[in-house]
Amino acid sequence: MAEVPVGILAGAPAETEARSQWRLVLRRFLAHRLAVAAGIVLVVAYVFSYLAEPLTGWGYKDLSSDLSQGPSADHWFGTDTIGHDMFAQSMRGLRVSVHVSLVVAGIATVLGSIMGAVQGWFRGRVDGALGLLVDFLLILPLLPVLMVLGTRTRASGGSSLMFVAVVIGLFLWAPLARVVRGEVFSIREKEYIEAAEALGASNSRIIFRHLIPNVMSSIIVYATLTVATAILLETALAFLGFGIQPPEVSLGSLVDEGRDAARTRWWLFYLPGAVLVLLVLCVNFVGDGLRDALDPRREQRR
Amino acid sequence: MLGYATRKLLISVVVLFFATLVAFLLVATVDPIAEQRVFLLSQPGGAEQIDRLEASLGLDKPLIERYGSWLGDLATGDMGISTDNGRPVTTLLGEAIPVTLRLVIAATVISVIVGVAVGVVSAIRQYGAFDNISTFFAFLFFAMPVFWLGAVLKDLGIRFNDWWGRRIFFTIGEQSPRLDADFWGTWADRAGHIILPALTLIAIQLAATSRFQRSAMLDVLESDYIRTARAKGVPQRRVITHHALRNALLPVVSFTGLTFGTLIGGTVVTEVVFNWKGMGRLFLESLLNGDVAVAQGWLLAVGISVIIVNLLTDLTYGFLDPRVRDG
Amino acid sequence: MTDQAGTGGDVPVLSVRDLEVVFPTPDDDVQAVRGVSWDIYEGEVLAIAGESGSGKSVSVMAAMGLLPATARVSGSISYRGRDVLAMTDKELEQLRGSAISMVFQDPMTSLNPVMTVGAQIAEGVRIHQRTKTAIARSKSVELLHLVGIPNAPQRVDSYPHELSGGMRQRAMIAMAIANDPDLLIADEPTTALDVTIQAQVLDVLERAREAAGSALVVITHDLGVVARTAHRLLVMYAGRAAETGMAEEVFERPGHPYTAGLLGAIPRLDAPKGTRLMPIDGSPPSMLAPPPGCAFAPRCPRATEICSQETPTLRPIGNQQAACHHAEDQYNSKANNTNNKTKEDRDDQR
Numbered sequence: 001m002a003e004v005p006v007g008i009l010a011g012a013p014a015e016t017e018a019r020s021q022w023r024l025v026l027r028r029f030l031a032h033r034l035a036v037a038a039g040i041v042l043v044v045a046y047v048f049s050y051l052a053e054p055l056t057g058w059g060y061k062d063l064s065s066d067l068s069q070g071p072s073a074d075h076w077f078g079t080d081t082i083g084h085d086m087f088a089q090s091m092r093g094l095r096v097s098v099h100v101s102l103v104v105a106g107i108a109t110v111l112g113s114i115m116g117a118v119q120g121w122f123r124g125r126v127d128g129a130l131g132l133l134v135d136f137l138l139i140l141p142l143l144p145v146l147m148v149l150g151t152r153t154r155a156s157g158g159s160s161l162m163f164v165a166v167v168i169g170l171f172l173w174a175p176l177a178r179v180v181r182g183e184v185f186s187i188r189e190k191e192y193i194e195a196a197e198a199l200g201a202s203n204s205r206i207i208f209r210h211l212i213p214n215v216m217s218s219i220i221v222y223a224t225l226t227v228a229t230a231i232l233l234e235t236a237l238a239f240l241g242f243g244i245q246p247p248e249v250s251l252g253s254l255v256d257e258g259r260d261a262a263r264t265r266w267w268l269f270y271l272p273g274a275v276l277v278l279l280v281l282c283v284n285f286v287g288d289g290l291r292d293a294l295d296p297r298r299e300q301r302r
Numbered sequence: 303m304l305g306y307a308t309r310k311l312l313i314s315v316v317v318l319f320f321a322t323l324v325a326f327l328l329v330a331t332v333d334p335i336a337e338q339r340v341f342l343l344s345q346p347g348g349a350e351q352i353d354r355l356e357a358s359l360g361l362d363k364p365l366i367e368r369y370g371s372w373l374g375d376l377a378t379g380d381m382g383i384s385t386d387n388g389r390p391v392t393t394l395l396g397e398a399i400p401v402t403l404r405l406v407i408a409a410t411v412i413s414v415i416v417g418v419a420v421g422v423v424s425a426i427r428q429y430g431a432f433d434n435i436s437t438f439f440a441f442l443f444f445a446m447p448v449f450w451l452g453a454v455l456k457d458l459g460i461r462f463n464d465w466w467g468r469r470i471f472f473t474i475g476e477q478s479p480r481l482d483a484d485f486w487g488t489w490a491d492r493a494g495h496i497i498l499p500a501l502t503l504i505a506i507q508l509a510a511t512s513r514f515q516r517s518a519m520l521d522v523l524e525s526d527y528i529r530t531a532r533a534k535g536v537p538q539r540r541v542i543t544h545h546a547l548r549n550a551l552l553p554v555v556s557f558t559g560l561t562f563g564t565l566i567g568g569t570v571v572t573e574v575v576f577n578w579k580g581m582g583r584l585f586l587e588s589l590l591n592g593d594v595a596v597a598q599g600w601l602l603a604v605g606i607s608v609i610i611v612n613l614l615t616d617l618t619y620g621f622l623d624p625r626v627r628d629g
Numbered sequence: 630m631t632d633q634a635g636t637g638g639d640v641p642v643l644s645v646r647d648l649e650v651v652f653p654t655p656d657d658d659v660q661a662v663r664g665v666s667w668d669i670y671e672g673e674v675l676a677i678a679g680e681s682g683s684g685k686s687v688s689v690m691a692a693m694g695l696l697p698a699t700a701r702v703s704g705s706i707s708y709r710g711r712d713v714l715a716m717t718d719k720e721l722e723q724l725r726g727s728a729i730s731m732v733f734q735d736p737m738t739s740l741n742p743v744m745t746v747g748a749q750i751a752e753g754v755r756i757h758q759r760t761k762t763a764i765a766r767s768k769s770v771e772l773l774h775l776v777g778i779p780n781a782p783q784r785v786d787s788y789p790h791e792l793s794g795g796m797r798q799r800a801m802i803a804m805a806i807a808n809d810p811d812l813l814i815a816d817e818p819t820t821a822l823d824v825t826i827q828a829q830v831l832d833v834l835e836r837a838r839e840a841a842g843s844a845l846v847v848i849t850h851d852l853g854v855v856a857r858t859a860h861r862l863l864v865m866y867a868g869r870a871a872e873t874g875m876a877e878e879v880f881e882r883p884g885h886p887y888t889a890g891l892l893g894a895i896p897r898l899d900a901p902k903g904t905r906l907m908p909i910d911g912s913p914p915s916m917l918a919p920p921p922g923c924a925f926a927p928r929c930p931r932a933t934e935i936c937s938q939e940t941p942t943l944r945p946i947g948n949q950q951a952a953c954h955h956a957e958d959q960y961n962s963k964a965n966n967t968n969n970k971t972k973e974d975r976d977d978q979r
Contacts, residue, residue, distance in 0.1 A: 136320065138560055139608055143567025144585060148328045148597065151589050155336055232447050236571055239449045240586065255450055259575070262457035269457070273450040281445035526738040533693060533733075534753040534804065535726030538718065544752075548743050624788040625742055 028293035035289020038282035045279070049095040058085035060092035060249055071267050078267035080257070090272045093251035094279060096244060097231045100165045101283075104230035107169025109223045112176030117207045117215075119177065120184025127181070134181075137174035143236060145171065150242030160245045168233050176222040183215040217294035224287030228280050235276060251276040303620060306627045310616045314609050321609065322376070325601035326369050334359055334385065334592035359385070359594070372598065381602075382595030386587070391599035394584060399603065401476050401580035404492070406569055408500045413507035414558060418551070420508070421515025425523060425550075426542065436512060443509035448568045452502040452575035459498050471498055476578045499576045503568050507561070514557050519550040552623055559615030562608055640710065641668035642812050642844050643692060643729070648704035650687050650696065657917045661687040663868035664704070669812065674838070674845045676859035676876060678852055678891065682913050684868040685848045689814050693731060694721040709811075727757040730805040732834070734817040736797035740789040746773070746800045747785030750807055757808045772803035775840060776833050795826040799833055806841040813843040819854060831857055852891050856880065864888045867914055867924035874949025884951030884960040887925045923954065931955045 030036055053059045056076060063083040064075070071078045077086035115134070119127040149167050153160040187193060188211070196210050212219070235252030237243030244250035251272050258268030333339065335355050342348035356362055360371075375382065381391035424433040443451070459471035472478070472495040481491055522528065523546055531545045532538075573582030581600065588596035620627040650662040662684040669675045677685045690696050692706050692713060706713040708728060716724065725731075730753075733739040741749055750772055751765035760768070766785065773781035776799040789797055798818065805813055818834060819827040835858060838845045847858060855862055855876060862876040864887065872885040883889040890909040911928040914920055920927065926936035935954050943950040946960050953959060 136317065139563050139612055141563035141566040141604055141608060143564075143570060144601065144604060145328060147570075147585070147589060148601070149331060151332045151336070151592075155333070155340070228445070235447055236449055236567070239447075240571065240574060242589070252447070252449070255447075255453065259453040259457075262453060263460060269453065273447075273454070276447060276450065277442075277445055280447070281441065284441060284445055526733060526735060527741040529695060530733060530739045530749075530801070530804075531741065531752075532695060533725055533731045535722045535724070535756055536752065537722050537756075545741055545744075549741070623743060625790045628788075628790070 025293045029289050032289035032292055035285050035292075038285035038289070041278070042282045042286065045094060045282075046098055049091040049098075052088055052091040056085065056087060058088045060084070060088040061247065062088065068265055070265070071271075077271045078265070080265075080268055086254075086267060086271060089249050089254055090251065090275045092249040093254055093272060094275055096161060096248060096250055097234060097276070097279060100161060100168070100234045100244075101227045101230035103162070103165035104169040104172060104234075105223050105226040107166065108172040108226045108230075109176060109219060111170070112173035112222070113180055113212050113215075113219050114207070115173060116177035116180025116182075117184050117211045119181040120188060121203065121207055121211060123185075130177070131181075134174045134177050137171060138178070140171070142171055142233065146233065146237055147240060147242045150237050153242060153245050160243065161248060164234060164237065164243050165230075168230055172226055172229060172233075176219065176226070179218050179222060180212075180215050183218055184211050187211070187214055221287060221291045221294060224283060224290055228283040228287065231276075231280055231283065251279075303627045306620045307617060310613055310620075314613045318606065318609055321605035322373060322602060323369070325598055325605060326372060327365075328601060329594055329598045330365060330368075332589065332592060332594060332597060334361070334594050336592055376602075381599040384588075384593050384596050386591045386593045386596070391595050394596060395581075395599060395603050398579070398581045398584045401578060402569060402573070402582065404476075404496060405499055405503065405572070405578070405580065406565065408496060409503035409507060409569075410558070410562075410565065412500070413504045413511055414554075416504075417508050417511025418515050418554060420512040421554075422519050422542070422547065422550070424512065424516045425519035428520065433516075440509040440513050443505045444513070446506065448502060448506055448571045449575060451505060452499065452572050455498045455502055456575060470494070473498060474577045476576075476580060495576075499572045499578065502572050502575075503565065506568055507565060510561060511554065511557070515550065515554050518553040519546060522546045522550040525549075548622065552619060555615050555619050555622065559612045562611045566604055566608070641670050642709060643846075644668045644705075644707050645688065645692065646705045646707075648688055648691060648706065649702070650684070650691055651701040652697075653699055653701070654917075659916045660868055660919060661700075661916060662691070663919070665865065665868070665870050666704075667863050667870070667873070669844050669846055671811075671844055672842070674847065674858050674860045675863065676847045676849060676855040676861070677863045677865060678849055678855055679865035679871075680850055680913050682867075682916065683865040684916075685865045686816050688865075689731075689816065689846060689848060693725055693729060693814070695725075723757075726753045726805075726810070727808045728810055729812045729814065730808070730810040732798070732801050732805045732813070732815040732818050735821040736794055736801050737821065739801060740797055742789055745786050745788055746792065746797075747787075750785075750800065750804045753804055753807045768807065769803070772807055773800065775806075776800070776803045776837060777829075778803075794822050795830060798822060798830050802830075802833055802837050806837045806843070809841045810843050812846065813838055813841065814846045814848070816848045817850070818847065820849075820851070827854075828857075834858075852880075864891065867919055868916060869924065870943055870952060871925065872949065872951040872953075873943065874947075878948050882947065882960055884946040884949055884956040885925075885953045886929050886931050886955070886959050887953075888951075889959060890928075923952075931958060 056074070058064065058075070062085060064079055064085060065083060066075060066079050067083050068081055069075055069079045075085050075087065077090055079085055080089075115130055119130045119134075146167060150164070153163060193206065193210055196206055201209070234243055235250055235255070238250035238252030239256045241253075241256075243252060246253070254272035255269060255276070258265075258270075258272060262269040335352070338355065339352060342351050345351075353362075360368060372382070379392070381395070383390055384394060420436050424436050427433055456473045459473050463469045463471060472491075476495050477488070477492050478495075481488060483491060527549075528541060528545055531541050536545070569580075570582035570585060572578075573580045574586060577583075581604070584596065585600045587593070588600060645668070646666045648662050648665050649660075652659040652661055665684065665688055667675065667677070677688070679685045687696070691700075691702050692708075694713065694716065696702065702714060704714075708724065713721075713724070740746065744752075747766060747769045750769040751762070754760060754765040754768050755762065758765075770781045770785050773784055778784050778796055778799055784792070784796075789800075792800065798821075802818075805815075815834060819830050822830060831854065834845070834847075845858070847854060849855060859876040862872075862874065862879050863870060864872045864879075864885065866887050872879060872883065872888045874884075879888060880892065883892060887909070893909075909928060914924050914927070920937070922935075922937040922939055923929070923932070923941050926932040929936065931953075933954070939954070941952045941954050943952045944956065946956045951960070
């Protein structure tokens with residue numbers, strides 16, 4: 001890394017220092033071409049999920065008279081037995097997956113950061129009790145548990161999206177909590193934390209103003225990983241019939257409906273699946289680029 | 303080591319007790335008469351019928367009492383009766399567990415061995431051709447949903463069979479129905495059925511394990527004690543096998559325990575894709591039918607297996623790392 | 630300290646000539662060593678001193694063939710006339726731990742945590758002497774005893790985490806002398822240790838060196854360590870030699886302002902009361918783009934215009950050599966004669 005003349009930093013207000021640090025992170029991320037490309041694909045795909053209907057003229061609920069047609073200029077991804085436009089359906093599924101996974105990542109990240117910081121800051125019994133919960137969640141077979149809770153969605157019908165997202169989010173915070181706890185343990189003895197404590201800052205102020213901002217790098221990287229995990233869980237639940245319910249669309253249920261037709265009408269199975277794989281792949285690439293940008297020390301071990 | 307093992311065993315017993323509670327509470331959220339309820343509510347006098355149904359299933363009693371009686375029965379080895387087909391849960395589990403165990407063991411053993419090997423070679427020849435190729439596949443399979451990969455392999459298997467003109471890959475069930483063969487014939491038939499499902503799970507597990515082993519190995523190769531070993535004149539091969547590998551296996555041991563829960567989820571999905579009559583199917587049907595006793599028993603059995611696997615990985619860790627075993 | 634056998638005309642044990650080491654990084658190349666030469670003779674103790682990042686460790690790592698594969702090394706390193714840089718991996722493996730061995734800085738991380746110390750010492754013996762396990766083990770016990778570990782027959786089966794830092798460093802020393810090497814290299818052997826046991830470990834190192842009959846290179850940033858042990862001294866700054874000569878003479882009259890600065894930073898028991906330690910202002914230059922001219926110039930109290938234009942090379946001054954345009958002024962300065970005695974003296978020097 002380039003040496004920065006001491007005088008410049010010493011004389012600069014802390015805010016500028018933080019901003020230039022984020023600018024450095026941005027620059028390193030932009031140098032990671034695959035991650036940038038993946039990020040662009042994600043944004044374009046998401047925007048496209050709104051443009052699909054105006055562009056192709058088909059909404060996800062529309063039924064065309066073309067039944068079981070292969071991909072064409074009119075139906076880019078073909079149609080199913082009752083005339084659904086598969087491109088519209090896939091784009092709807094993509095949008096649902098993005099929304100669900102963002103809600104999941106939001107819940108899991110907030111919970112995980114707070115739990116981990118509380119563990120690391122209070123130590124002792126609080127850490128022990130929460131640690132047991134974290135350990136338990138880490139070894140829990142998540143999919144079966146979510147299936148049990150997902151039986152509710154079978155009765156609820158179309159309003160299942162938020163329910164699925166919240167339930168997944170409540171179970172997905174443990175890995176982040178463990179990482180944050182570890183990092184808080186290592187920074188809690190630093191001077192600026194001790195100074196804040198000596199100045200009489202309250203526990204919650206220390207946690208939210210000092211500890212969590214200082215472990216933001218890991219939180220961001222884990223949030224991205226959580227998005228990918230959430231997409232895989234949401235679609236797996238829908239595939240099994242315990243997640244998003246019709247008439248709402250999930251890429252998982254599209255794959256489930258199309259899989260028996262894989263030989264005869266390949267587009268029903270392979271195209272929604274490819275959209276799903278591409279989505280998760282791009283999220284992972286972005287996460288990878290973020291990790292390299294935020295933690296250059298690990299760059300070589302991706 | 304003995305103290306360490308005893309401590310781990312005690313913790314496992316506590317976790318087991320906790321697991322029974324969680325399994326019970328989870329299944330308590332399932333409405334066993336969900337489908338009748340919708341129908342009956344629209345009927346005159348349906349409300350009373352619902353009450354009678356609930357009473358017959360014991361749903362009118364408080365949760366704590368139902369939990370107590372379930373635990374009491376468990377202590378005598380009684381896991382209840384399936385409301386769907388009237389057979390004892392223990393019998394159903396006894397039929398399903400061996401089927402699934404074959405799949406889980408095959409997938410775990412192969413993915414751990416191959417994953418460790420791939421990770422080690424990748425780390426030693428970092429950024430070499432092998433490393434780059436394995437990185438590519440790891441990323442690809444890391445992003446692949448189990449259910450899609452399984453269905454793709456199934457489709458490819460069928461297409462291959464058609465092209466070859468003979469059935470090589472069996473894509474439905476864990477063995478041929480009404481199979482009448484000797485011991486070897488049975489296992490050969492099962493092997494033909496297990497290839498594609500096992501490959502599905504292996505590909506997913508391998509992606510994670512090999513990446514994890516690679517980064518553990520890279521960490522260790524950078525460490526001071528590896529430099530010490532090399533400074534002593536230890537030959538490169540021995541540095542890897544005797545100094546680096548033993549240390550780099552430690553994180554992978556705990557990783558294997560931690561991902562066992564994920565593997566269970568993957569197994570459920572894979573069994574559904576390939577129509578196996580194993581644990582996955584049993585669980586799926588119990589939830590669809592509101593078969594509470596089966597779902598409870600299933601979760602408990604899986605919980606026990608997770609606890610056993612984690613106990614085994616803890617003990618292996620203690621065996622490999624003197625710092626943990628003394629601490 | 631008076632034993633300086635071999636400093637004369639013999640063939641050196643190890644001879645380093647015009648060594649340059651460059652580490653490529655994504656941003657730019659790090660020039661860790663920029664042309665350094667030194668020799669070490671049998672039975673001699675050479676100290677290489679300098680701040681961290683001065684290239685002192687890198688130059689001995691190169692001699693052991695322990696640099697990462699990405700490092701670019703040029704110049705020559707020869708062990709008893711054999712070119713180390715041209716050796717195959719196998720030849721290097723035979724050299725390491727047998728002819729040249731090394732004690733590292735941090736005994737907490739330098740021992741393998743999952744092997745007993747006995748097994749780690751015995752491993753080197755078995756590899757180089759091809760002895761049976763039992764013999765290698767009894768040799769380990771002997772060595773542990775030699776380096777002053779109590780209860781050696783029991784301690785041989787201890788894991789590193791069961792030993793204190795000082796004990797671990799003793800075990801490291803035992804490991805290094807297991808095959809009676811020609812040359813022992815100690816890289817900051819006491820830096821990671823508690824101050825109270827630093828002196829003990831230095832004594833053990835000296836005893837081990839005598840027992841093995843080795844030459845010793847001590848790498849340190851602490852001239853206090855040099856003062857106890859070294860015959861000759863090489864001071865490095867920013868990848869180059871700043872000054873070299875007999876340790877006592879350089880201590881008495883440094884010819885380089887940097888050496889004088891380092892000497893000002895050692896605590897001395899014989900200093901009068903009220904003496905304050907004088908750290909050198911500023912920090913070493915970035916090795917990504919070292920400044921032209923003398924690398925020390927930005928921090929040097931004697932710097933003049935020429936210093937930032939022309940790179941000084943080593944030239945004789947008295948019995949020693951210094952790479953400084955103002956070596957004479959430094960060598961002859963009044964302050965040197967009463968070096969480190971009082972604060973007032975140093976103030977005069979300013």
